[in-house]
Amino acid sequence: MFRHFLTLQQVSRRQISSTVRRQLVNKVPDKQKLFQEANGMPVHLKGGVSDAVLYRATMGLTVLGTAYVIYELVKAALPQKKG
Amino acid sequence: MAHQAHAYHMVDPSPWPLTGAIAALLMTSGLAVWFHFHSTTLMTLGLILLLLTMHQWWRDIIREGTFQGHHTPPVQKGLRYGMILFITSEVFFFLGFFWAFYHSSLAPTPELGGCWPPTGITPLDPFEVPLLNTAVLLASGVTVTWTHHSIMEGERKQAIQSLTLTILLGLYFTALQAMEYYEAPFTIADGVYGSTFFVATGFHGLHVIIGSTFLAVCLLRQIQYHFTSEHHFGFEAAAWYWHFVDVVWLFLYVSIYWWGS
Numbered sequence: 532m533f534r535h536f537l538t539l540q541q542v543s544r545r546q547i548s549s550t551v552r553r554q555l556v557n558k559v560p561d562k563q564k565l566f567q568e569a570n571g572m573p574v575h576l577k578g579g580v581s582d583a584v585l586y587r588a589t590m591g592l593t594v595l596g597t598a599y600v601i602y603e604l605v606k607a608a609l610p611q612k613k614g
Numbered sequence: 615m616a617h618q619a620h621a622y623h624m625v626d627p628s629p630w631p632l633t634g635a636i637a638a639l640l641m642t643s644g645l646a647v648w649f650h651f652h653s654t655t656l657m658t659l660g661l662i663l664l665l666l667t668m669h670q671w672w673r674d675i676i677r678e679g680t681f682q683g684h685h686t687p688p689v690q691k692g693l694r695y696g697m698i699l700f701i702t703s704e705v706f707f708f709l710g711f712f713w714a715f716y717h718s719s720l721a722p723t724p725e726l727g728g729c730w731p732p733t734g735i736t737p738l739d740p741f742e743v744p745l746l747n748t749a750v751l752l753a754s755g756v757t758v759t760w761t762h763h764s765i766m767e768g769e770r771k772q773a774i775q776s777l778t779l780t781i782l783l784g785l786y787f788t789a790l791q792a793m794e795y796y797e798a799p800f801t802i803a804d805g806v807y808g809s810t811f812f813v814a815t816g817f818h819g820l821h822v823i824i825g826s827t828f829l830a831v832c833l834l835r836q837i838q839y840h841f842t843s844e845h846h847f848g849f850e851a852a853a854w855y856w857h858f859v860d861v862v863w864l865f866l867y868v869s870i871y872w873w874g875s
Contacts, residue, residue, distance in 0.1 A: 557838075566677050567682055575626070578677070588666070589663065589670065590633065593663060596660065599656060604643060
């Protein structure tokens with residue numbers, strides 16, 4: 532993503548010329564091929580391994596968070612009297 | 615391979631509505647836990663989950679539209695209706711705060727001194743930073759329109775430049791407003807004047823930040839060639855939202871800053 536901001540500077544400053552070192556190339560056709568591949572993967576996992584990692588992390592936090600909130604709510608609803 | 619006999623989008627099963635709902639549960643319960651038991655863990659967890667959900671959900675929409683071609687004209691029409699309805703709901707959200715402001719300011723109670731601004735309140739000069747803020751947002755409305763025309767005419771460089779300028783103006787507004795908040799001679803705790811001022815302008819500022827973020831995502835997408843001259847609804851939605859933010863400011867400026875001083 533930082534690469535894109537650097538490219539933003541370059542793209543907005545100069546015109547296309549043969550001496551261009553880092554013109555951002557259009558990767559949309561490649562992405563279209565990747566995401567239209569008939570592999571039965573749902574769109575949220577179709578991008579590759581990083582999708583699965585991010586999904587598992589998110590779902591992990593979801594499950595942990597659900598357990599934690601139930602714990603906190605039960606604790607809040609049944610106050611323990613001080614001894 | 616089976617093909618659908620209609621132009622509508624049958625989405626793949628997605629986990630993000632569930633994770634988003636749990637994020638909302640964690641944020642609201644976390645708020646209560648923070649208030650009563652001074653722990654911010656639950657609320658923070660909810661916020662992280664919200665950010666993860668938003669990132670992946672909207673990433674998937676970009677994939678479905680730009681990479682898989684699911685955003686046919688009827689689907690796009692539905693997305694347009696959706697964005698318009700959402701902005702309409704936000705209009706009603708702000709209407710409530712304007713109602714509160716006019717309720718208190720049109721008939722100021724004896725406790726306030728029977729006047730508006732209330733006794734003891736030094737309002738901000740509407741012709742100083744607030745006027746600059748007005749100019750900044752109006753200018754950003756012009757630059758975002760410039761961006762739209764550039765995209766429609768296939769002018770890639772101009773679109774990137776004008777969109778960058780729009781975002782910079784949005785950030786400038788936020789910085790100026792933050793400075794005003796810091797320097798203001800009154801606080802949110804200063805009676806109904808403080809409450810109406812900071813809640814109305816505060817929610818507006820939050821919407822400026824949201825709008826600037828939406829525009830920034832559009833900038834990244836424009837750089838990556840996602841938008842074509844005929845199909846760039848994500849940008850249009852961001853531009854509509856931005857104009858809405860601008861209009862809300864104009865009402866805030868005229869009502870609270872100018873008439874209210």
